[in-house]
Amino acid sequence: MKKVLILLCFSVIINSLMFSQEKTTSPDSLRKDALNVYMGASSYLRQQIPYINYVRDRKVADLVIISTSERNGSGGSEYSMFLEGQGKYEGMRDTLRYSRSPDETYEQARDKEVKTLRMGLMRYVIKTPLAEYIDIEFSEPISAEVSTDKWNNWVFRLSVSGYTSGQSSYNYLNAFGGLSASKVTEDWKIDIDFDYSYGKDEFTIEDEVYESKTKSKSADILMVRSINDHWSYGGSAGISSSTYSNYDLKINVMPGIEFDVFPYSESTRRQLRLLYSVGYMYNDYTDTTIYNKTREALFAHSLRGAFEVIQKWGSIDISLSWSNYLRDFSENMLSLSGSLSWRVAKGLSINLGGSFSFIHNQISLVKGGASSEEILLRRKELETNYNYFLHFGFSYTFGSIYNNVVNPRFGGGGGGRMIIIN
Numbered sequence: 001m002k003k004v005l006i007l008l009c010f011s012v013i014i015n016s017l018m019f020s021q022e023k024t025t026s027p028d029s030l031r032k033d034a035l036n037v038y039m040g041a042s043s044y045l046r047q048q049i050p051y052i053n054y055v056r057d058r059k060v061a062d063l064v065i066i067s068t069s070e071r072n073g074s075g076g077s078e079y080s081m082f083l084e085g086q087g088k089y090e091g092m093r094d095t096l097r098y099s100r101s102p103d104e105t106y107e108q109a110r111d112k113e114v115k116t117l118r119m120g121l122m123r124y125v126i127k128t129p130l131a132e133y134i135d136i137e138f139s140e141p142i143s144a145e146v147s148t149d150k151w152n153n154w155v156f157r158l159s160v161s162g163y164t165s166g167q168s169s170y171n172y173l174n175a176f177g178g179l180s181a182s183k184v185t186e187d188w189k190i191d192i193d194f195d196y197s198y199g200k201d202e203f204t205i206e207d208e209v210y211e212s213k214t215k216s217k218s219a220d221i222l223m224v225r226s227i228n229d230h231w232s233y234g235g236s237a238g239i240s241s242s243t244y245s246n247y248d249l250k251i252n253v254m255p256g257i258e259f260d261v262f263p264y265s266e267s268t269r270r271q272l273r274l275l276y277s278v279g280y281m282y283n284d285y286t287d288t289t290i291y292n293k294t295r296e297a298l299f300a301h302s303l304r305g306a307f308e309v310i311q312k313w314g315s316i317d318i319s320l321s322w323s324n325y326l327r328d329f330s331e332n333m334l335s336l337s338g339s340l341s342w343r344v345a346k347g348l349s350i351n352l353g354g355s356f357s358f359i360h361n362q363i364s365l366v367k368g369g370a371s372s373e374e375i376l377l378r379r380k381e382l383e384t385n386y387n388y389f390l391h392f393g394f395s396y397t398f399g400s401i402y403n404n405v406v407n408p409r410f411g412g413g414g415g416g417r418m419i420i421i422n
Contacts, residue, residue, distance in 0.1 A: 039065035073184020189224040254279035354390035
């Protein structure tokens with residue numbers, strides 16, 4: 001009897017070990033043979049595409065995916081994913097694109113991302129043992145006809161927003177409204193905008209009420225015509241008023257021409273554009289300016305250069321612009337802005353950015369200056385020779401290079417709220 005019991009126990013242990021081995025080894029062997037992909041991926045993406053390894057170290061990746069986006073003519077966005085193979089996939093490159101319209105929900109947009117990436121990955125997954133488990137289906141019939149666009153590529157948008165806050169001694173109100181129309185084709189880019197904003201601050205100090213208001217209105221149009229894949233011409237025109245900048249009426253017309261060293265078709269990965277504009281301005285001021293002007297007509301020009309590149313190691317975006325009034329070249333402004341995102345090493349990223357401007361063209365400043373309330377509340381433009389903005393930061397991540405598992409318990413990202421019950 002003892003021998004029988006020993007044999008039965010031994011059999012149960014052996015079967016348990018074999019079952020455990022079978023249960024854990026098979027999925028693990030599939031996982032270790034999966035494609036290693038380096039990309040920024042949401043939890044939803046990881047759930048929907050589980051047959052690749054999402055790695056944190058670019059150097060161990062079989063495939064690097066860089067994602068970018070640009071506004072499109074409908075008011076939505078066009079997304080691009082650039083796939084570049086490494087190691088045994090060296091030399092394999094693909095570009096995937098999909099568009100999101102402004103009326104699509106977040107759910108629809110992320111489903112488009114998943115479907116696009118699934119198709120793009122097949123060329124690489126087919127070279128792994130996991131390919132035998134992939135099944136591709138087509139779910140919708142294709143129409144033989146393409147319907148015409150009754151709007152002729154025109155897109156309109158109306159927006160209204162507001163914000164208010166207050167307490168016993170302070171009240172604040174801001175309101176915004178806008179109407180835009182745009183048409184974007186391969187040959188033309190047309191943007192028309194109407195905007196209105198209103199702001200009001202009210203303070204009560206020792207039973208005395210201090211009130212400050214700002215109001216601005218503007219109408220602008222931009223028209224650009226393509227010449228070829230490197231050149232384009234066009235111009236902008238606008239009419240506006242602003243209590244902040246001391247304009248009862250401001251009119252400007254600025255035609256220009258632009259050259260991109262790289263083809264416009266590569267704009268989501270790299271750009272080096274030079275834009276020159278020259279035109280006419282008419283200013284009717286609310287109050288007399290520091291130059292004793294109540295109105296004046298001016299000619300001005302500007303030159304702007306923009307450089308942008310997105311690579312596996314990160315991205316650089318730099319813009320340098322110069323503008324001045326033709327009557328006096330000392331009335332000018334020079335501005336430099338840019339950002340840098342650099343993956344220095346495994347897990348270490350640095351982000352830098354900011355802008356700096358030398359300002360010598362504030363011709364609309366009010367002669368009498370601004371009141372204390374207007375200065376403190378920034379309700380009037382103040383005299384300055386420069387302005388700047390800077391930001392910087394870094395992040396370091398270490399540990400397992402694999403990041404495949406999604407666990408939404410107690411908060412999706414592990415930073416759930418603490419609820420205290422008294």
